[in-house]
Amino acid sequence: MNYKEKLKDQWWVDRSKEIKKRDHHTCQRCGTQTHLLNVHHKYYMPNTDPWDYPDEALITWCRKCHKEQTIYDILSELNSLFIERMLVYKTNINYKDVTTKSLQLKYNQLSNDIAKLREKLRKIEK
Numbered sequence: 001m002n003y004k005e006k007l008k009d010q011w012w013v014d015r016s017k018e019i020k021k022r023d024h025h026t027c028q029r030c031g032t033q034t035h036l037l038n039v040h041h042k043y044y045m046p047n048t049d050p051w052d053y054p055d056e057a058l059i060t061w062c063r064k065c066h067k068e069q070t071i072y073d074i075l076s077e078l079n080s081l082f083i084e085r086m087l088v089y090k091t092n093i094n095y096k097d098v099t100t101k102s103l104q105l106k107y108n109q110l111s112n113d114i115a116k117l118r119e120k121l122r123k124i125e126k
């Protein structure tokens with residue numbers, strides 16, 4: 001089962017119902033009760049099923065807030081990647097007489113990550 005499938009699992013359906021009830025079926029970010037509500041993971045842990053998180057890791061948000069936060073998170077990550085790539089680029093220029101193969105690989109890897117995130121962002125913003 002991949003992550004998306006797990007979010008359709010009965011375990012997650014029940015767990016998210018619990019959290020929505022705890023949060024009085026109210027978005028904990030903007031306070032709305034009229035939008036469709038999602039339960040959001042505040043952080044992710046490796047090898048953990050979505051329903052296996054402690055209460056404090058889960059929070060009820062409306063779809064609009066969830067989307068805004070996801071976009072914000074992606075933009076922050078993109079920003080760090082751009083900075084990292086810029087540093088690799090500068091290092092490459094300063095030491096261009098030495099072997100820069102590994103720097104070139106790193107630069108390409110970062111460019112790949114940036115392209116993937118941009119694609120993710122495009123899909124979300126649709």
Ligand SMILES: [Zn+2]
Binds near residue numbers: 028061062064065
């Ligand atoms: Zn909201």
